[in-house]
Amino acid sequence: MQVAIVLYPGFTSLDVIGPYEVLGRLPDTEVVFVAERPGLVVNDLKSLSIDVVATLADVTTPDIVLVGGGPGQMEQMSNHALLEWLRTTDRTSSWTTAVCSGSFLLAAAGLLDGRRATTHWAALDQFAQFGVTPSKERVVVDGHYATAAGVSAGIDMALTLSGLIAGDDVAQTVQLIIEYAPEPPYSAGSVDTAPAAVVENAKRVMAG
Amino acid sequence: MQVAIVLYPGFTSLDVIGPYEVLGRLPDTEVVFVAERPGLVVNDLKSLSIDVVATLADVTTPDIVLVGGGPGQMEQMSNHALLEWLRTTDRTSSWTTAVCSGSFLLAAAGLLDGRRATTHWAALDQFAQFGVTPSKERVVVDGHYATAAGVSAGIDMALTLSGLIAGDDVAQTVQLIIEYAPEPPYSAGSVDTAPAAVVENAKRVMAG
Numbered sequence: 001m002q003v004a005i006v007l008y009p010g011f012t013s014l015d016v017i018g019p020y021e022v023l024g025r026l027p028d029t030e031v032v033f034v035a036e037r038p039g040l041v042v043n044d045l046k047s048l049s050i051d052v053v054a055t056l057a058d059v060t061t062p063d064i065v066l067v068g069g070g071p072g073q074m075e076q077m078s079n080h081a082l083l084e085w086l087r088t089t090d091r092t093s094s095w096t097t098a099v100c101s102g103s104f105l106l107a108a109a110g111l112l113d114g115r116r117a118t119t120h121w122a123a124l125d126q127f128a129q130f131g132v133t134p135s136k137e138r139v140v141v142d143g144h145y146a147t148a149a150g151v152s153a154g155i156d157m158a159l160t161l162s163g164l165i166a167g168d169d170v171a172q173t174v175q176l177i178i179e180y181a182p183e184p185p186y187s188a189g190s191v192d193t194a195p196a197a198v199v200e201n202a203k204r205v206m207a208g
Numbered sequence: 209m210q211v212a213i214v215l216y217p218g219f220t221s222l223d224v225i226g227p228y229e230v231l232g233r234l235p236d237t238e239v240v241f242v243a244e245r246p247g248l249v250v251n252d253l254k255s256l257s258i259d260v261v262a263t264l265a266d267v268t269t270p271d272i273v274l275v276g277g278g279p280g281q282m283e284q285m286s287n288h289a290l291l292e293w294l295r296t297t298d299r300t301s302s303w304t305t306a307v308c309s310g311s312f313l314l315a316a317a318g319l320l321d322g323r324r325a326t327t328h329w330a331a332l333d334q335f336a337q338f339g340v341t342p343s344k345e346r347v348v349v350d351g352h353y354a355t356a357a358g359v360s361a362g363i364d365m366a367l368t369l370s371g372l373i374a375g376d377d378v379a380q381t382v383q384l385i386i387e388y389a390p391e392p393p394y395s396a397g398s399v400d401t402a403p404a405a406v407v408e409n410a411k412r413v414m415a416g
Contacts, residue, residue, distance in 0.1 A: 014229035014386060017256075021222035021359065024253045025413075031255045040259050045232045047239045048225075049259040051248050100387075121387060138391045150387025151229065155360065160393045172396035173409040178222060179308075179329060179358025181397030182390035183346045185368045188380035189389030201381040205233075 001165075003031045004054075004062035004089070006082070006102075007041040010072020013048050014151050015099040019066055022158035025174045026166050034059045036081060044070045056085040061092045064161070068154070069100030069120060076105055083109040095161060097146040099154035106145065107132050115142045120150035121191045122206055152189075155180065209373070211239045212262075212270035212297070214290070214310075215249040218280020221256050222359050223307040227274055230366035233382045234374050242267045244289060252278045264293040269300045272369070276362065277308030277328060284313055291317040303369060305354040307362035314353065315340050323350045328358035329399045330414055360397075363388065 003023050005016050016033075024031045032054045035041050040049040065086065076082055086109040090096045098106050103119040106112050107130035116133045118124070118140045127134040138149045139157045141164075148157035159180070162171035188194040194202075211231050213224050224241075232239045240262045243249050248257040273294065284290055294317040298304045306314050311327040314320050315338035324341045326332070326348045335342040346357045347365045349372075356365035367388070370379035396402040402410070 012229070013225050017221050017225040020256065021220070024255060031253070033256065045239070047232060048228065048241065051257040051259055121384075138389070139393075150385075152363065152386045152388040152390065156391050156393065163393060168394065169406065169409065172394045172402060172406045173413060175392060175394055175396045176329075176399070176402045176406055176410040177358075177414060178360045179397055180360040180390075180392055181346070181395075181401065182360065182388075182392065183364050184383060184388055184390065185347075185364065185371060186376065186380045186383055187389075188383045189387055191384070193389065194380060194384045198377065198380045198384055201377065202384040205381060206385060 001026065001029045001063045003029060003064040003066065004034050004059045005031060006065070006067045007033055007035045007050060007052055008072050008076050008082070009042055010044045010070050010075070011041065011068050012070035012100060012151055013043045015068030015070060015102065015154055016066065018152060018155040019099060019158035021178055022155060022162055022174055023064065025177060026162055026170065032059055032062070036079070044072060056081065060089065062089055063093060064095045065089050065093050065097065067098045067102035067105050069098070069102040073101045073104060077108050086111065093144065095144050095146055097157065097161065099148040099157065100150045103147045104130065106147070112145065115145055116140050117142065117145065117147040118149050119147065122203065209234065209237045209271045211237060211272040211274065212242050212267045213239060214273070214275045215241050215243045215258060215260055216280050216284050216290070217250055218252045218278050218283070219249065219276050220278035220308060220359055221251045223276030223278060223310065223362055224274065226360060226363040227307060227366035229386055230363060230370055230382055231272065231274070233385060234370055234378065240267055240270070244287070252280060264289065268297065270297055271301060272303045273297050273301050273305065275306045275310035275313050277306070277310040281309045281312060285316050294319065301352065303352050303354055305365065305369065307356040307365065308358045311355045312338065314355070320353065323353055324348050325350065325353065325355040326357050327355065330411065
């Protein structure tokens with residue numbers, strides 16, 4: 001099984017590394033990071049550079065496609081080469097997936113028309129403009145599309161997919177290897193549970 | 209504030225990227241990935257390469273030191289340059305921290321003598337040999353040392369540290385930005401809750 005994880009300048013690292021750490025541990029699985037051009041791809045915080053060897057043209061029939069989000073996603077919305085690659089690979093993929101604002105790229109490629117999907121909480125109300133039925137769930141599976149809410153939700157999505165692909169025993173084994181028994185010290189991870197002042201702070205920070 | 213994250217060949221990516229995504233979002237904070245030599249550092253799964261510009265010699269007084277784990281940690285146990293760097297930076301750091309088996313490197317440097325600390329569940333019973341008092345907690349803070357259990361626990365540790373460093377409001381804002389309201393699809397993330405067969409599977413997989 002081949003998993004292709006798309007990178008672009010300004011990606012959010014945990015969006016992709018969370019699912020990578022899970023899917024990369026499935027049996028007989030190769031993960032390849034892909035980008036439009038080979039070389040270093042720099043993240044949103046500007047302090048992490050991942051070296052990408054494979055271009056979109058090199059990876060044509062991955063079993064799983066995964067697109068993360070991040071501030072750089074906006075620029076990619078008009079990247080016709082990427083959108084065309086998403087449409088093409090989707091024809092043969094077992095799963096086409098996105099984390100956080102990466103789901104807007106699937107939507108821009110026309111892949112989520114009439115589908116239920118999720119994205120980062122701060123962007124959820126813009127989702128309907130793309131013909132998507134927005135869901136507040138953390139992980140949404142509709143057809144062969146899987147989408148995750150913001151950033152860290154990609155871990156939950158990847159474990160859900162792992163169960164569907166390789167069975168509950170394998171998925172649970174990966175969960176135990178990465179000791180994923182989360183204990184956040186606060187309950188501020190969702191707009192429904194965060195204090196109102198924290199929601200306002202987060203919106204302000206994300207607006208730059 | 210400067211955060212130095214140590215990389216070495218065979219690191220586990222989520223060990224470092226989880227905390228990076230949190231600490232990198234604190235106000236007025238610079239994160240620098242450091243390694244013994246500049247260039248690409250390849251992870252345990254061999255499919256991810258991070259480009260490192262700063263060497264250990266370049267970063268001498270970080271405020272926070274973070275060492276992740278991974279199979280490559282074993283080889284680093286006899287890397288005297290790294291262990292000496294950990295001892296030296298620890299003299300001036302506000303926090304010296306580790307995730308997963310990275311805590312064995314702090315122990316090998318002599319920094320955890322008589323301290324309570326945690327590590328990946330599969331290695332916890334070897335910890336006492338290093339003069340450490342092993343704890344089954346997910347995040348342990350003792351003095352200016354913070355340690356996290358396996359892989360994904362680094363996210364919880366980094367949020368705990370963020371609260372201690374920047375206050376609850378800032379830590380909660382970061383938690384909401386990364387939408388960290390985890391919903392694992394299984395409860396197999398801890399040896400205490402995973403089915404016995406899953407624990408055996410995980411041990412077998414990790415033994416290679």
